[in-house]
Amino acid sequence: MSTVGIYMLPEYGGLNATFSLARALIRRGHRVRYFVPESFAAHVSRQGFECSRYTQSLRVTASWATRVPGVRFLHLRARYHEHLAAAFNAWVETDGLEGVLVDPVVWDIAAGAHERGLPYLSLNPTYAAPFSLDYPSVHSSVLPTSDGLLARARNLVTWSLQARIPVLRGLYDQAIRWAGHAAFRRVRRAGRRVRWGDFGYRPDVEELVIGPRSLDFEPPRGLPGRHYLGTCVEPTRDDGSFDWSGYDDSKPLAYCSLGTFAASIPASRSFYSAVIESFRRRQGWQLIVSCGPLAQQLRHKALPPSIRVEASVPQLEVLSRACLFLNHAGIGSVREALYFGVPLLLFPAAVDQPGLAARLVHHKLGLRGDIRTKDARVITERVDALLGRADILASVEAMKQSCRGSSELEQGVDVIERALA
Template sequence: MSTLLVCPLPERGHINPSLKLARALQKRGHRIVFCGIRDTEALIRAEGFDFECLFEHLFPLGFQDEVKERVSQWKGLKRVRYLLQVLRKQNQMYESMLQGELDAIITRTRPDLGLTDVLLPESFLVLRGHQVPTLVLNTSIPMRWELMTPPPTSDVIPDGQLSGVIRGALDWGRILFASKMEDWRSWVGLEPADLRYRHALARKYGYPPEHLDFAGRLSGEHDPMLVLCPREFVEFSGARLSIDVHYTGPCIDLERKEPDFPWERLSPERPLVLCSLGTMAMPPEQARRFHDAVTEAARRRPAWQFVVATNAWRETRPGPVPNNLVSVTRVPQLQMLRRASAMVTHGGFNSVKECIYFGVPMVVLPVQYDQPGVAARVVHHGLGQRADLRSLTPDTLVPLLDAVVEQPSYRRELERMKARFQAAEDEQALVDAIERHLPGTSASGAPGQHQAERGALAGS
């Protein structure tokens, strides 16, 4: 039996797909230890895994809920002051990492292999400094693809979807501009704090800083990366990654614990529309626009039923709620998608993958981060429609819902992608790909073996 240390970003969108990996490895007899802040402990332990706490003096229990509530509700100078306070905590976190906080956990747990989130290069650098072979988990679209490959042009995108391509081009341009700006700031000695600390960690633990990308993160060019999604969804026609990665199945943990729901309020005979903007805090005006549009859509389609996850949203809306709308804090999303006719989603990678897995067409309202890129792929593959949350109204939302619920073309395309997703969800192949990197194998992750690691993972 080997011990594996898993370090996901402390958000559900990053923890949930790592549970599938962890459970498959645990069934093979390995000991799985998750490492994270205290707010993630209950979720991890409820799923049956060991847990090690990081930065408890900085991020005590309840910290994440506090941040989400204050960022979404506070405005003006009060909000700016609080964000600066959070930024100081982040810098203290980097200092603590430099002083050896994760070293103590590694020494205590003695992992044989590390699995770290692509957005947490700090844990990767420390693990590699301890000579622990480590794989990078990418729970979204590989950033390297977005940097190296411009969005598809009209030869692979139908004319009706060109507006999505234009938005994608702007997203890609912003990423490229950010890259150049970071290079310039580094050259003149004005590195942002996170980049400065990551370079310091790289130097301390013997990792070449030039192997990190413009934000001080792992690019996948020099170390093995698992992309938790089939290739067919991620890569557009005629465009491929400039690096070798290993595409896995979608890593949807069908065994994860889900919240209760008043199922008696739903009728199995009526079309069901699931609506959620995910678990991250949204700008209040955008969340308000979303809930107003969904509420009015329920009024205009009384023969349907709508379920809305409010998540971090706490504002009470004026006026009566339609009888065909059920609002809860959190939904049992996997159970709900088994019977849903459509989903209105923010375009979080996990929600989109789960919709595909269960064959549910989407209306995607991307807000930030990877969501515009994910939405572009949904539209390109014919799996749903896209709208701008900043200008969303019932008049734009209802026709899009009518289209994805009633037009059979979306179901046909979803059936094709669903078949690929379900075929790729092979626990045996997933575990085999990871176990190849345990000590004693040909690609154990020792210094100087990066190319061997990449070769072992490439080509799927």
């Protein structure tokens, strides 16, 4: 059997989504090793996985390039990426890896795997894709229409209007290439092609999407190497425990979270306040709000016992009891809500969240709202509208059953084993 390495962008959502796949590989007799920064090592080890750590700090020798404004930034970033690339290569060598699964956002760090001829698959934690007129950008909130020339023109407009993130990331990749980061050269020297898409450049290799096929729009044409892994929720994941004292099982529970980086969303504090005020007025309901560093500020308000405001909560444990989830359409939260059959009220902010919200609305798994909402009455109206949609509640339950009975994860492991062979 083989030793497989997993390297993801250091975010809890994307990292957590890989644990089911890692366990499935281990059940097949493979060894799995993670490549994570020091700050994430304890979390990965707590799940029972082996990991190698890398340091995110770097000292750069002073030179003319470190003294020229503009050039300094590019020079430091290029040296940082080269530092991580060297650490990645050392990890591959030390752990004796026979194949790697890499988040396409950090493809440039892992370019050395191509030079070594290692089996390499992209492990995509969202529904991002290379540029094509067959489907809209994942950054767009546009819903798909019928096929044909009009649809392709519409998709071109979505890519044009939502090109800020892929263009900036693409320019960044090219700029640090100019400053000496050799990722493009390494990939092309190994005979690989690089494509441009939703998050800048990525190698043109087989791809495993961490999400159910049934949540995507029609599977993108022109991507025969695109496979889906299902929800990839690991119910036994260790995120700590929650104090349920005071919780009433006979009353419905709503859960609200805008993800790990909620504090960086300008409208998040006023949005949380509106949600809290809405459920203060809603009789018979309980509410749990997870809001990171904003928790201390929001706790200054006098809250009834039915409303809990926490810096963080074990999300799987809370979702297993929730009847409603107000969130930002972050892919990790979406997968977990679908696994537990929780209807979604979506308030997308940026990046791929508008596209994920569009998919959920398209498949009647939730309704959208505006993250800039400050009025509790608007939140109340959206909650009432969602709870009054019998078709959405039925679709959510059907998706839950589909996710629980899906064989996509095992099929994904088959794809990996074929690549390793």
